[in-house]
Amino acid sequence: MGKPRVLLYGCCVWIHLFHVLRSGGVCSAFSRNNRSNRNEIVVHRQSRLGRKIYSSTIYNQQFRSSTAVMSISVESVSETDYLLGLSMAAFASSHIGMSANRNLLISNIGGITDQLGLVGNNEWRLPSFWPGDRQGGQQVFSTADIAGRQIYRFGYTIVSFSTLGNALYLYLQSTGGTGECFEGIDPVYFTIAVAANTASLTSLANASPLGLVPGFQATPDSLALERNDSLKFQVQGLTRVTRHPLILPVVPWGIANALLVGGRDADWFLFGGLALYAVLGCAAQDLRVVRQEGSVGTVFELEEQNESLQDFYQSTSFLPFRAVLDGRQSLEDIVREVPWLATILSLLVGYIIETKMLQWIGCGTGI
DSSP: OOHHHHHHHHHHHHHHHHHHHHHTHHHHHHHHHHHHSGGGOOEEEOTTTOOEEEOTHHHHHHHHHHHHHHHHHHHTSOHHHHHHHHHHHHHHHHHHHHHHTHHHHHHHHHHHHHHTTOTTOTTOBOOTTSOOBTTTBTBTTSSHHHHHHHHHHHHHHHHHHHHHHHHHHHHHHHHTTOOSOTTOOOHHHHHHHHHHHHHHHHHTTSOOTTSSOOOEEEOTTSSOEEEOGGGGGSOOGGGGTOSOTTTTTHHHHHHHHHHHTTOOHHHIIIIIHHHHHHHHHHHHHHHHHHHTOSOBTTBOOHHHHHHHHHHHHHHSOSSTTHHHHTTSSOHHHHHHHSOHHHHHHHHHHHHHHHHHHHHHTTOOOOO
């Protein structure tokens, strides 16, 4: 069974468990069983060894009971919410699965593109103002490897929009386009959501090997930008806080929004599912770095850049500010290096995005 299928089945199992745990079903079932079956445990004392052998009957009964409770809890979820959960599982598993196998995908796509004669076509070029890379310049498909990357990114984007778009459609179908926060938005949750938006948007101006945006620098002879991959391995600004400044803020954003709009099953499946995906996705990236399994983030030439990637990993932390607490980074450097102009602009954009999103799903905007 391939990695993507394993991840998909794992996410589907999480969907069942998530709803049961929220309702307290499994915990209450085990609690009741422990009280009711306490007197049914058969203890056999062996005179020579003095050991206690507990009957497996109780564990079988507990398993059957908890399975029944899980089935009842899952059945209480509407069909639309269930499909929403499956769509979120497809979104998360396809993202993590494609990332885990992207070296193989890029290699195969690049080979097919080369066989079709699309590589090395000088007529396909980026506009002069577009920042090309040092290897391919402005040529779109200069090599089979670059062609594989570009087509992979396009396919990755299509899969993302299709799976997440379907989840958003099902969410609106489930909720009827109405939130449960018309009387006023909780200012604490709203502030957390806007702050998370601000952090993610600001990270686009703070290059990281585990993010989406590579490093660029201004060329001395013009106003154009030139790609410089060495810049993204320099720990600075937000990457001193966490090595995942783009995706990890989705965790507080998702939880805050699930609570903002009412905390219904659909809210938790969508926004809570995005928060869980953020944790699993970032953890999967870290695992691939540790195991040196392949390219990750904006790092594609692992053989050439692995040492820089490992140094970046060792100097940063998964949990925000952990590297500061253990002395690897300092608050002074963070304050000095954070792109404050981008932060201010991101705060404004983040506020607008959050407000418009709440209006779109049927919530008021008064705080």
